[in-house]
Amino acid sequence: MTLDARSSGALRGAAAARLVYRKPDVLVDRATHYCPGCGHGVIHRLLAEVLTDLDLPAHTIAVAPVGCAVFIYDYLDVDFVEAPHGRAPAVATGIRRLRPEAFVLTYQGDGDLAAIGTAEIVHAAARGERITAIFVNNGIYGMTGGQMAPTTLLGQRTTSSPSGRDAGLMGYPIRITEMLAQLPGVTYAARGSVADAGSIGRLKAMIARACRVQIEGGGFAIVEVLSNCPVGWGMTPQESLEHLKGPVVEAYPLGVIVDRSAPSTARPAAAAPTKPEA
């Protein structure tokens, strides 16, 4: 995938056998500001790998969200504009319409996309904007200190639902990707997770598919990423991953929700992203 071994005959042999992973150039070599155990770092890396695999970094114009990932432009070395909270899909629409040749990427959290930015995401999807949207759902407002998000599970304690989310008072979690998938403008919608290596491999294939949809002239493509927030959830990183695999995945089923692109590419293959290709 991202290995030079694929393209360089010189690396075959003893040296190649030791090369197990090479960081894509587009991923900036810098310690992140994210908390220990946070999933954003993994998702950034997957994005960097996919962008590199598809030769996209020099053509990419990306939109940064408000939330923990606002500083994504410190880690991905591509052109970035910062959107007001929730407005990334509208900002991306403006870029899309003026730069038909660019690869347009948005990166939003669940408070950003599924609460304050609901109108923008729904209408960008309804218009079938040729945009690839990465939607990181960790069920909480991380940056502001762990408040309840629209995606917070029933019963989950947060700093603004200290007794647990009560459906009678606070409503139900939103499966917004399923809602968006109803719209004919959505070419591809899938949900993956960063819970373990296998999930991460499948997630990478989903992200790659969502990027290819845009390159191939399809409409709106979104990948929801179930991620963790150990600090916001009050768990150790390991506990948070177990929680992710259990109740979170139960509430938000994994898989491709809709794929209106070519049928032959409808199912992403389970790939191990960081291992050399055989």
Added chain:
Amino acid sequence: METGRRARVLMKGNEAIAEAAIQAGCDAYFGYPITPQAELLEWMARRMPELGRVFVQAESELGAINMALGAAATGARVMVSSSSPGISLMAEAMSYMAGSGTPVVLVNVMRAGPGLGGIGPSQSDYFQATKGHGHGDYRVPVLAPDSIGEAMDLMATAFELAERYRTPVMLVADGILGQAMEPVELRFRTPERQAFDWALTGAAGRPARIIKSIDLDPEVLERRNLALQHKYREIARHETRWEGWRLGDAEFAIVAYGTAARVARSAIARARDNGMKVGLFRPITLWPFPERELARMSRQLHGILTVELSSGQMIEDVRLAVEGRCPVAFHGRMGGLVPTPDEVLGALKALRGRVERTRAASGHSPAAHDRGTPSTNGAGLDAGARPGGRG
């Protein structure tokens, strides 16, 4: 550059503004329907696709202004238009655009508020335009035409200012300017294109670019703010615009902009017929407000009447400029009503009466006043105050 088209046609304000923007090279328009500017959006809906340019009817004013933000970030010439309640929704993004240096032109065809208010003409968004909208220490140049022809000319100016200073720029009209039809000369201007070293085009063969407003380091953020304030001082120094009319021998002046200035001209003509020496001081940029010019003018005046289609908003800037050198009175209507020339004349006479009584009580004769200085008196002021003249 002049495009050379010089026909004289009858045009509705909203449509003339839209066409002027198109001729000024507007690449993309984003909007959401609202009265009394819907014709502007409709004109764009028809014309922009005809020209192979971008038109998007957004899901809301929030959507429209953020699309504009994204489009402008790519270096395109971009505009949005709305009316008062819609501009309130655009306030958030205006702050981001000011903070990140994103050039977008906004047209506000003002209607009467507060709240949903009404659709009649109003100037009650002066505070919003010049001191308000979004959060943070920022300013937005505000252009206020008083005729459809001037609005057309100022559309090109708006794009120039936006691109020269990397800032949002607002043009304010009111329901009358938007809805009325006037004969206009089809004289358009297309500002030269600049090469932007900040535009997002994909980082091919160059380092990646970031357009943002966040800086969590207070020292860095203060430096960013200081740079913004420096820019605003430059704008105030070079871009202040106003017009003087019949000010040469004036003892009284009306300060008014937009439609209120049109009414003021009629009132001034009647006052002159009655022997009152009155002129018009018309700010064309509401921010930067022509405060130095008004301050200089006020030294020769016995009194100033501010006329607005509001409860009195610009009058605060008038008073700050005049600094008590002469009385400043107010006349305005609200709710979508426009003062008549006779109402304004009545207010002028009341101001004169007040000034005469004050002066009689303090032993001054209005005829022998000595407030003016030779360098700012007389015809010199009018000559330096051509329409579009810079302060």
